[in-house]
Amino acid sequence: MTRTTPAAVYLIAIGAFALGMASYVTAGLVPLIERAFSVQVAVAAQLVTAFTLAYGIGSPLFVAVLPARRQRFGLMCALGLFVLANAASAMVDDFALLLLCRALAGIGAGVYLATGIAASAAVSAPAQRGKAIAVIMGGMASGTVLGVPLSLLLAEHMGWQAALWLVALLGALAWFGLLLKLPAIPAGPQAAPGRKLALLAERKVLLVLMVSLLAAVASLGMYTFMVPLLADPAYGAVGNITAHLWVWGLGGVLGSFLVGPLVDRLKGPLLTLLIMLVLAVSLLVLPMAASISPWLAMLPIALWGAVGWALQVPQNNELLAMRDAKGDGNLAVALNESALYLGSALGAAAGGLLLLWQMPNWTLAASAGAVALLGAALQILNLQEGRAHACADVLESSGRR
Structure with missing residues (x-):
């Protein structure tokens, strides 16, 4: 039932x-x-x-x-x-x-x-x-x-x-x-604060946090510069981007809610990889879509908002699955949220440098898409390591028999 x-x-x-x-x-x-x-x-x-x-x-x-x-x-x-x-x-x-x-x-x-x-x-x-x-x-x-x-x-x-x-x-x-x-919330294993912070030495945890960081650099960092991109005459000359911001946000709300059933059906790392790939594609095609029509740009913006917000559901679920039994699952989630804020700040700073160097506005979205692709590559490494650990567990279990 x-x-x-x-x-x-x-x-x-x-x-x-x-x-x-x-x-x-x-x-x-x-x-x-x-x-x-x-x-x-x-x-x-x-x-x-x-x-x-x-x-x-x-x-x-x-x-x-x-x-x-x-x-x-x-x-x-x-x-x-x-x-x-x-x-x-x-x-x-x-x-x-x-x-x-x-x-x-x-x-x-x-x-x-x-x-x-x-x-x-x-x-x-x-x-x-x-x-x-x-x-x-x-x-x-x-x-x-x-x-x-x-x-x-x-x-x-x-x-x-x-x-x-x-x-x-x-x-x-x-x-x-x-x-x-x-x-009452069931108490997990009690770990000393010093041992809790040792989770930062865990390679699998660091991989998850790095993917979240790169996703935030790409998604939240680019959000800061949606105005200068769409205000550029080459990309729509949009005077008021309120409608585009609403599309991004509503996409985020839908993505956050709709990803839940997928997390419970697909393996979290695979879903994260798919999300990172969609994020990269939506950011990379955004300037092209905006150059054709500012209304057409709403499609990649909606996808960008949806996957950008949805990503943290499988990420947090994966961290809890990895660390709950060790008593530091909530700390892993807190560090993941910190990675988002740090990534947002880094993305905003990087975009500011591009504008300071007077780079074309399309490079804002292209750079964000490239960072998302880097995150996808890192997630592929995460998937490969997960499969290697799974094979090792199967061999170890067979040896015990």
């Missing part, structure tokens, strides 16, 4: 929706915050830096010291910190305090997503784990695509604080729901 997805998974996804909003809404609030606190735009933009650095660097450290038997407690504390930090961000009248609140929100968000993904897998049937993770990532994608425009619209009419109050409200709704519906 097929089990339905537990209610707790959807509640975790509501929290992920709020997290998706918080991760990207601050960038849209910078002009309003700049005026409210009378600071320069470069200073106000550091609110984004504080959140992302705390998320990418701080959250793995906190996840590493979280005891295996306190996963539910850690998830609830992380979500609680996220809610309180966003509420405090809406109330403070000092910019330094606001900066601190955004950093605390970033830590809470990172720890919550890592423990939430692990918890959703733990409370789901083995055959439903991929779908559960897809629901969480779909919630985060929906928060980015749907929640951010909604919260920015609210901020325009009611002030920048209203956007953060909305994030806090949704997070609080998820917190109270999980308090009632989230069961």
